[in-house]
Amino acid sequence: MSAASYLTKEHERLRQQVRAFAQAEVAPSVEQMESSASVERELSALIAKQGWIGVTIDASHGGMGAGHLAKTLIIEELSRVSGAMGAIAQASMLGTAKIIHFGSEEQKRNWLPRIADGSCLPTIAVTEPGSGGHVLGMQARARRKGKDYVLTGRKVYVGNSHLGDLHGIVVRTGRGSKGLSAFLVEADRPGFSLTPHRRAMGLHGFSFGEIVLDRCRIPAANLVGDIGDGLAIAYSSSILYGRPNLTAVALGLHQAIIEETTSFVLERKRYGGPLADLPTIQHKVGQMQSRLMTAQLAAYHAVHLLDQGQPCDEDLINAKHLNVEASNDSARTAMEIHAAAGLQTDRALERLVRDAFHTYAPAGTGDIQLHRLAQKALGASRGQWSQRLAPATTASPGTRGHSPGRLTWPSTSPEHL
The missing domain is CATH 1.10.540.10 (Acyl-CoA dehydrogenase/oxidase, N-terminal domain)
Incomplete structure (x- = not known):
């Protein structure tokens, strides 16, 4: 297929x-x-x-x-x-x-x-400076004060930090894995602020900055789900949205890297003909195309299963890992083909290579993806968010199949995204 x-x-x-x-x-x-x-x-x-x-x-x-x-x-x-x-x-x-x-x-x-309708851009804020992908290590906290909650702490690497109107923030409300809860925090709330936008290596135009909560007061109605649902919200969001979303970014960059490279080898002349005529160049381009086809198949297959309401957590995890690795491998191959020309900042390849590196860490680093896949292989997988939340993941009629019912919640929760 x-x-x-x-x-x-x-x-x-x-x-x-x-x-x-x-x-x-x-x-x-x-x-x-x-x-x-x-x-x-x-x-x-x-x-x-x-x-x-x-x-x-x-x-x-x-x-x-x-x-x-x-x-x-x-x-x-x-x-x-x-x-x-x-x-x-x-x-x-x-x-x-x-x-x-x-x-x-x-x-x-x-x-x-x-x-x-585009009048509100939402975000989700989980990561903290001292915990990274170790979600249970977070220190930001919410305390109940009458009809409100008061939030204090910091969140970093928040995608769309400086564009978001509504931030979904996971903080501590108690101890352990059941002590995390999620809240909706409007960007204009007193006590909510952002540190200045910082230029990054790539993705220029995007913001993934730091949120500061300084006794930020929000109504209790802004609690998402129940007290203690924070870890479930963070992890299910990462699995069902974060990983396939970063997969798609990596896939688009991968496409662009190959397009830039094929254009280059067809136009650049060596030995009386285009670079594309050289067997060594063809071999490298063939490697890139093979990676792209495999990565795209993994990406589409995983989200197709998600749209069908089928259990596919590991497929989504694998697609993210495969696409990020493949796009970065092809970025290196493209730089080898371009040689010194690829280092010029007026060429698109230099930007694409920098952008590709940004897809590794969000929604779990490659090591975290491999850790989850190892759990699957060893029979230690902790359930399928894709199946538990199937009624809300399936596509509209005409683009989906039958949706199975929900499963029971797991008795244990994972610590890392």
């Missing part, structure tokens, strides 16, 4: 729509984003107005209800032109997960239509 066989006519139309938008609206701004490295607000707002952030939000709340394969295509096509814009889209798509899966009916009615 090829990757294309997973796509319906609706998927293909969506791909062409996003591709045309990216070429017309995003491509002209890439050079400016690279030179300024500031947060790109106008383009992010324009992307949100297309309705794509609500791709997995049900139509009853104003969303597309198109599912995770459609989400993958949107992120992939944006990332082919700009990794930063793909990252902006995926970070806010990730921010919807907590509300879709754990939000109250009131929270869904209040926030999902605004996210779907």
